[in-house]
Amino acid sequence: MSEASAVMDRLSVKSYANEQKPTWCPGCGDYGIMAALKQALVSLGIHPHQVAIVSGIGCGSKLPDYMHANGYMGIHGRPLPIAAGIKLANPDLTVIVTDGDGDAYGIGGNHFIHAARRNIDITHIVENNQIYALTKGQYSPTSDQGFRTTTSPWGVIEEPMKPLELAIVAGAAFVARGAASEPKHLSELITEAVRHPGYSLVDVLQPCVSFNKVNTYEWYSERTYRVAETGHDPHNREAALAFAREWGDRIPVGVIFKRQVTPFERSLPGLVKGPVTARSLDDLGRDTFEALKKRHS
Amino acid sequence: MDVSIEVGGDAGQGVESAGTGLSLALARGGLHVFGMADYRSRIRGGRNFYQVRASDRPVRCHSDPVHLVAAFTQDAAHAHVENIAPGGGVVYDEQLPVDETALIRKGIRPMPMPLNRVAEEAGSKATLNVAAVGAALGVVGYPLHHFERVIFEKFGRRGEHVVDINLKAARASHDHASSKYGPDFPFRLHEITGAASRMLINGNQALALGAVAGGCRFISAYPMTPATTILEWTAARAGELGIVTVHAEDEIAAVCMAAGASFAGARAMTATSGGGFCLMTEAIGMAAMTEVPIVVVDVQRGGPSTGLPTRTEQADLLLAIHPSHGDFPHIVLAPGTVEECFEAGWRSFNLAEEYQCPVVVLSDAYLGGSLRTVGPAAFDWDSVVRDRGSFLPPEILDSREDYQRFAWEDSGVSPRAAIGHPRTVHAPSTDEHDEAGHITEDVGVRRRMMEKRMRKMDTALRDMRGPTLYGPADAELTLVCWGSVAGPACEAAVTLSARGTPTNVLHFSDVWPLSPDLPDEVTGSDARFVAVEQNYSGQFAGVFEGTTGLELDGAVLKYDGRQVSPRDIVEELEREVMQVV
Ligand SMILES: Cc1ncc(C[n+]2csc(CCOP(=O)(O)OP(=O)(O)O)c2C)c(N)n1
Ligand code: SF4
Numbered sequence: 001m002s003e004a005s006a007v008m009d010r011l012s013v014k015s016y017a018n019e020q021k022p023t024w025c026p027g028c029g030d031y032g033i034m035a036a037l038k039q040a041l042v043s044l045g046i047h048p049h050q051v052a053i054v055s056g057i058g059c060g061s062k063l064p065d066y067m068h069a070n071g072y073m074g075i076h077g078r079p080l081p082i083a084a085g086i087k088l089a090n091p092d093l094t095v096i097v098t099d100g101d102g103d104a105y106g107i108g109g110n111h112f113i114h115a116a117r118r119n120i121d122i123t124h125i126v127e128n129n130q131i132y133a134l135t136k137g138q139y140s141p142t143s144d145q146g147f148r149t150t151t152s153p154w155g156v157i158e159e160p161m162k163p164l165e166l167a168i169v170a171g172a173a174f175v176a177r178g179a180a181s182e183p184k185h186l187s188e189l190i191t192e193a194v195r196h197p198g199y200s201l202v203d204v205l206q207p208c209v210s211f212n213k214v215n216t217y218e219w220y221s222e223r224t225y226r227v228a229e230t231g232h233d234p235h236n237r238e239a240a241l242a243f244a245r246e247w248g249d250r251i252p253v254g255v256i257f258k259r260q261v262t263p264f265e266r267s268l269p270g271l272v273k274g275p276v277t278a279r280s281l282d283d284l285g286r287d288t289f290e291a292l293k294k295r296h297s
Numbered sequence: 298m299d300v301s302i303e304v305g306g307d308a309g310q311g312v313e314s315a316g317t318g319l320s321l322a323l324a325r326g327g328l329h330v331f332g333m334a335d336y337r338s339r340i341r342g343g344r345n346f347y348q349v350r351a352s353d354r355p356v357r358c359h360s361d362p363v364h365l366v367a368a369f370t371q372d373a374a375h376a377h378v379e380n381i382a383p384g385g386g387v388v389y390d391e392q393l394p395v396d397e398t399a400l401i402r403k404g405i406r407p408m409p410m411p412l413n414r415v416a417e418e419a420g421s422k423a424t425l426n427v428a429a430v431g432a433a434l435g436v437v438g439y440p441l442h443h444f445e446r447v448i449f450e451k452f453g454r455r456g457e458h459v460v461d462i463n464l465k466a467a468r469a470s471h472d473h474a475s476s477k478y479g480p481d482f483p484f485r486l487h488e489i490t491g492a493a494s495r496m497l498i499n500g501n502q503a504l505a506l507g508a509v510a511g512g513c514r515f516i517s518a519y520p521m522t523p524a525t526t527i528l529e530w531t532a533a534r535a536g537e538l539g540i541v542t543v544h545a546e547d548e549i550a551a552v553c554m555a556a557g558a559s560f561a562g563a564r565a566m567t568a569t570s571g572g573g574f575c576l577m578t579e580a581i582g583m584a585a586m587t588e589v590p591i592v593v594v595d596v597q598r599g600g601p602s603t604g605l606p607t608r609t610e611q612a613d614l615l616l617a618i619h620p621s622h623g624d625f626p627h628i629v630l631a632p633g634t635v636e637e638c639f640e641a642g643w644r645s646f647n648l649a650e651e652y653q654c655p656v657v658v659l660s661d662a663y664l665g666g667s668l669r670t671v672g673p674a675a676f677d678w679d680s681v682v683r684d685r686g687s688f689l690p691p692e693i694l695d696s697r698e699d700y701q702r703f704a705w706e707d708s709g710v711s712p713r714a715a716i717g718h719p720r721t722v723h724a725p726s727t728d729e730h731d732e733a734g735h736i737t738e739d740v741g742v743r744r745r746m747m748e749k750r751m752r753k754m755d756t757a758l759r760d761m762r763g764p765t766l767y768g769p770a771d772a773e774l775t776l777v778c779w780g781s782v783a784g785p786a787c788e789a790a791v792t793l794s795a796r797g798t799p800t801n802v803l804h805f806s807d808v809w810p811l812s813p814d815l816p817d818e819v820t821g822s823d824a825r826f827v828a829v830e831q832n833y834s835g836q837f838a839g840v841f842e843g844t845t846g847l848e849l850d851g852a853v854l855k856y857d858g859r860q861v862s863p864r865d866i867v868e869e870l871e872r873e874v875m876q877v878v
Contacts, residue, residue, distance in 0.1 A: 020735055049719045054557070057727075064724040065736050070716040071724030072560055073736075074553065075583045081517075081550035085557025085565065086716075088541045089515055093561065093717060114546035269536035270514075276541055277562035277715055281512025281683040284538060289510055289678045292534070296496045296506075297324075 011047055013038045018068040029180030029206030029217075030060050033127055034067065036183040037098070040190035041069075044094075051094045054083040056108065058100035059134045060127030060206065077107030080115045083122050090277040091121070091265050094194060101128040105141040105163050112163075116170035119198035121263040125190060126163065126201065127180075129208035130215045137211035147214060163203050164244035168237065168257050173198025175244065175257040179205045179224055181217050182253075189255065198261040205251070220251070227254035234258045298328075298353045300484045301360040302433050304426070305346035305376060306369025308339055311426035315367075316347025317668065318451065319430050320497055322444035323351040324670045327492025331356045332668035335859070338522075338606040344372050351486055357634060357669070358784030361862035364484040365436055367429040369412075371395055381405050384483045388412075388432045388474065408436065408478045415469045420462030431467035435474030437486045441467060496671050500638040500664040500781075501568075503676070504594065505530040507642020508566060509538050510681045513592070515565035517543040517554035519573060522606055523662040524596035527568040548573035552580040555591050559584075560725075562715025564646045566592035570662075571600045571613050574620070581655045582621030587725040588703065588713070588750070590649030590656070597661040599858040608858030609662035611780055612832035617657045618809045618840065626652060626709075626753040628761070629809035631659040633783030635669045636676075637806055643681050648760060651686035652753045653713055659808070661831070663860040664781035689714040694721055701732045705745065709752030754810050761807040763814065768801030769794065770818040774870070777849060778829040779805040779837045782861060786829050789866035796867075808837070811844045820847075828852040829866055 016038040024030050041051060048069040055061035057076035064071025070093075074082045079097045087095040097104075104112055104126045115122065131149065132138040138151040142163065146155040167175045174196040178186035186204060193200035205220045227243055232254075234240060240257035265271055273279065304315045313334050320332035328351040336345040350360045362382040367389075368374035374389040375396065381387065383404035389395050391409035400407045410432055416424040427448065434441060445464055452459045498506070505527050508516075518528040532542040541558070545551035551567045558565035569577065574595040584591045597613045599605025617629045628648050632641040641658050649656040689712050694700070702723040704711045711732075714721040728736040729743050737743070767783075768790045776786045786802045793800040803819055803826075805811075826849045828838035833856040838849050853869045855861040 047719070048722045049717060052561070052716055053724070062736065065726060067724075068722060069724065070722055072557070072587070073724065073726035073728065074556075074587075075579050075727055078549060078553045078580065078583075081545065081553035082557035082560075084543070084550075085515070085517065085554035085559070086561040087557075088543065088554070089558035089561040089563040089565070090715075090717060110546055111550055114550070268541060270539055270541040272536055273539035276514035276539065276558075277717070279514065279539065281564065281685070284509060284512075286678045288537065292506060292509075293496055293673075293676060296498045296502065297494055 011042055011045065013042055015048055016041065016067050016069055018066065020066045022066045023062065024059060025210050027209040028059070029129060029208065030063065030127055032180035032183045033060070033098070033125065033186065033204055033206060034063055036178070036186035037096070037125065037190055038067065039183065039187035040194065043187070043191050044194055046094050051096060052083070052086050053096045053098060054079040054086065055097065056099040056103035057134070058103050060098060060100045061103060063098045077103050078111065079103070080108060080111040080122070080124065084115070084120050087120050087122055088265055088268070088271070090275045091271065092275055095122045096194070097122060097124045099126060100133070101126055101130060101142045102132045102140045105161050109141070113166065113170045115199050116167045116172035116201070118264050119171065119173055119261045120265055121197050123190065123193045123200045123202065126203045127206040128203050129206045129212055131208050131212040133208045133211050144214070160247070162245055162247065163201070164256055165241060167201045168241055168244055172201050173259055173261040174200035175240070176201070176255045177203045177205070177253045179220055179253055180207065181221060185253070192255065196258060197263045223249060223251040224253045225250060227252040227256060298486060299350070299356070299360070300365070300437060300486050301348055301350040301363040302437065303346050303348045303363045303366045303377060304429055304433065305344060305366060305373030306426070307341070308336060308343050308345050309341040310369050311423070312336070312345040312347050312369070315426035315430050316349055318444065318447045319349045319433065320668050321447045322434065323349060323439070323486065324495060324497045325443040325446065326439065327489030328352065328486065329355045330497060330668065330670045331359055333359045333663070334666055336607050344370070344376055346373065346377070353489060358788055359667070359860065359862060361864040365433055367433040369425055369429060375399070378403055378405065386436060386478065386482060388429065388436060408474070410470065410473055412470060415473070416466050419466035419469065424463050424466035427463045428466040428470040431469070431471040432474040435471040436478045436482050437484060438475065438479050438482070439486045440488060441471045493673055495673065496676070497668050498635055498671060499666055499668045500632070500635050500660055501526045501596065501666065502530050503635045503638040504642045504658065504660065506676065507639035508592070508646070509540060510678065511564070511643025511646050512683050513564045513566055513646060514539065515541045515555060515558040515563045516567065517545045517551040518568045519545050519548045519551050521570045521573045523598055523665050524568045524570045524594065526665070527594060548576040549580060552577040552591070552593060556580060556584045556589050559589050559591050560716070566594060568594035568596065570596050570598045572603065574613060574616065578621045581627070582623060582625055583727050584655045585621070585625035585627055585750070586727045588653040588711070590646070590653050592645045592649055592656050592658060594658045594660060596665040597659060605858040607662065609860050610831050610856060610858065611661055611782070612836065612856070613659060614808065614836040614840070617659050620657065624747065624751060626750055626757065627655045627657065628652065628757055629657045629659060631780035631806055631808045632664070633780050633804055633806050635671055638664065639676050643683065647682060647684045648757070650688055651684065651710070651760065652757045653686070653710060654753060659780060661781050686710065687712040691718055694718045702734050703730060703732045703746070705732065705749060708756050709749045710756070758810045758812055761810055761812055763812055763816065764803045764805045766801055766803055766816050766818055769799050770801070772799045772801040772822065772824045774798050774800040775819065775822065775824045775826045776800065776802045776829050776866070777826055777838070777841060778802065779808055782829050782831060785861050785863045785866060788863035792863060792867050793870065805837070811840060813844050813846065815845055815847065825850040827870065829861065831855050831861060
């Protein structure tokens with residue numbers, strides 16, 4: 001145990017480094033997101049074994065492979081329920097989901113809505129590059145109208161999804177937007193999101209330098225502004241919804257919305273006895289078992 | 298003594314509660330009971346019935362024919378005339394325009410009674426179902442006190458008044474029926490005094506009980522008939538058992554939550570039926586690839602697609618054997634009885650953890666929903682084994698260097714550990730990965746990883762139980778079956794043997810991986826082999842022939858959504874198969 005506590009003492013960004021070489025393109029926004037996440041975990045005093053970083057499938061979803069931390073790289077669109085299972089089995093863990101906009105809002109759209117509604121204490125970081133990158137450049141649910149991609153050669157017809165607005169409406173406890181090009185600010189947002197009880201969404205503007213030639217670093221930085229500088233009170237739901245809808249010439253970043261919720265797991269009768277992972281397999285005991293049987297006679 | 302009573306009426310008239318109440322009343326009197334619901338996929342209207350079979354000897358399936366029908370409607374009074382034994386009877390309200398001559402022609406006794414009036418006079422029309430049960434018990438000569446006790450327990454919470462009107466309805470019709478029809482009704486039931494008290498439980502409840510006894514502490518599911526009662530049973534007891542239950546947003550979420558919980562170290566399962574199982578398949582492959590043990594229960598119903606939502610079938614076998622793309626290890630269990638459901642409840646977790654793979658438990662509407670009496674020793678705390686396989690506890694991890702989650706092992710099974718310990722930091726991927734879990738496309742690593750995972754199937758085969766042979770060893774006819782067909786097949790074999798064709802049953806409860814080895818009595822036998830299954834294409838027959846190399850001589854296949862009865866099997870064999878072979 002003494003060695004374990006020595007490990008605890010030396011927490012730094014390096015604690016989260018591993019030998020893996022990211023396969024991300026040079027200049028990809030995902031680098032900034034990973035740096036911000038590591039920094040946030042360090043400032044929260046969370047060690048690699050105390051966190052679980054869950055992802056789906058996509059470029060950004062490879063992030064857990066490039067960090068020394070617990071993680072689980074699942075299937076496309078499903079990291080939120082996997083994360084929910086981890087958190088509900090062991091609420092002592094800090095559980096974070098990192099996935100792409102296609103993963104989170106497209107194939108995983110149903111889970112996204114219900115994660116917001118259910119409010120398990122999970123932080124969801126979406127690497128939103130407005131495109132499907134790993135499958136080489138198809139449009140995503142957040143792609144702008146008119147955007148030409150391999151599956152929208154005529155330009156995207158659908159209106160883009162507004163994930164922040166949807167998250168607020170669905171009941172999320174905490175909703176923020178950050179930018180991959182501003183890792184310091186992003187890490188502050190992630191820190192606050194992790195601290196905030198309930199489901200927290202951090203949607204991140206993530207330039208994909210290979211497939212999205214429209215929504216570039218410049219495109220985002222010309223438009224973003226800090227919502228805090230407007231004096232916005234994130235507890236004000238109506239004002240938050242207005243910021244959440246804003247997209248185009250001006251794009252707000254920062255904490256858009258927050259409210260106090262009781263995380264789902266704290267009301268779950270099955271967790272009153274503590275994390276299920278901490279209990280022995282026979283903790284039911286013969287007496288309870290016999291009592292259960294009796295009710296069937 | 299082996300008498301079957303059917304209560305029937307429209308959905309919404311309390312057919313099911315009448316049936317379960319009747320089952321309980323008979324079980325409490327020391328009888329062996331089998332209770333089966335038969336209902337349509339609608340909440341109100343449409344004829345439903347519930348069959349309760351009671352005997353002084355163990356009964357493992359429903360009976361065909363029945364001896365007494367207690368009908369709440371005209372429709373129910375006529376519906377199963379073909380299915381009533383000569384000498385049997387039909388109880389119904391005297392106001393209903395029931396065609397008595399049609400009944401009499403079949404040798405069935407019409408038993409009109411003032412059921413509705415009794416109910417109204419007792420205080421509520423809604424007690425019609427209780428009055429009907431009282432009448433049925435009166436006809437077969439069974440005392441009322443067990444049913445009175447059931448009424449008291451069921452309605453006690455709703456106040457004395459409610460209890461009283463129900464008791465009144467039951468008593469009035471019991472008195473009426475026993476004096477008017479009881480004396481010359483040939484099929485009689487009486488209490489067996491001094492019998493051991495037995496549980497009355499269905500397959501879903503038994504499976505849930507077995508799972509929690511075996512340490513399952515997480516269940517996530519999405520409601521789908523006929524699997525829903527598994528989540529309901531556990532949710533109702535969540536606080537008491539300390540089990541996390543989640544009504545997920547869909548089946549994909551349900552199975553992913555179970556995988557996440559298992560990854561974190563909990564014994565976790567999900568339960569669904571065909572369509573939901575389909576949705577889960579990608580995640581079943583995920584669990585196999587990341588070597589996360591999960592238990593997935595498929596309580597089969599009539600397919601394909603939404604098919605027959607409330608009815609039974611065994612047509613998901615091939616899907617259960619191949620539930621996701623790619624080659625991967627997994628195990629399929631198919632309990633055949635309530636006792637086997639209980640055992641599968643905990644044993645599935647031992648297998649899942651031993652081989653770090655998904656275990657599918659195939660039940661069906663018939664097995665999952667039918668009530669059966671089981672003796673007090675059947676579900677025994679001391680018989681429950683909780684073996685986590687190579688799962689490493691924290692004490693061992695404290696002194697372990699260089700933990701590699703997917704370390705090469707000859708058995709294919711790498712020691713597993715829950716996350717949360719400083720020495721077990723790892724992040725498995727559904728992409729191909731190396732021993733540490735990192736993504737790779739290296740040719741050698743890929744090959745070795747595939748081989749490591751698939752090797753588990755060879756090892757697991759040793760843990761799979763071979764078939765059970767019921768009946769005489771020197772048979773002329775062997776019925777090959779799996780899952781819930783066990784009960785009807787065994788009973789059919791007894792009848793066939795008594796009629797001059799020595800028949801036995803080769804029953805499989807562990808269906809994948811399937812051993813090519815069969816018991817000596819079977820391989821040395823020159824009996825004709827006939828598959829009995831609840832599906833159109835003889836799914837198990839194909840797997841059986843492919844694995845054992847033994848060719849079957851025929852098949853009795855039923856796919857109308859109703860469980861094959863012993864009589865169905867006997868008649869079909871006498872009509873078709875025996876002539877063909
Ligand atoms: C069920 C399923 N459908 C499709 C795919 C193919 N696929 C892989 S990644 C991806 C989209 C990724 O987009 P996004 O989540 O935005 O991540 P990015 O690559 O842009 O980081 C798709 C469609 C898959 N892996 N699984
Ligand atoms: S394709 Fe785009 S998202 Fe993927 S790694 Fe390259 S830059 Fe990043």
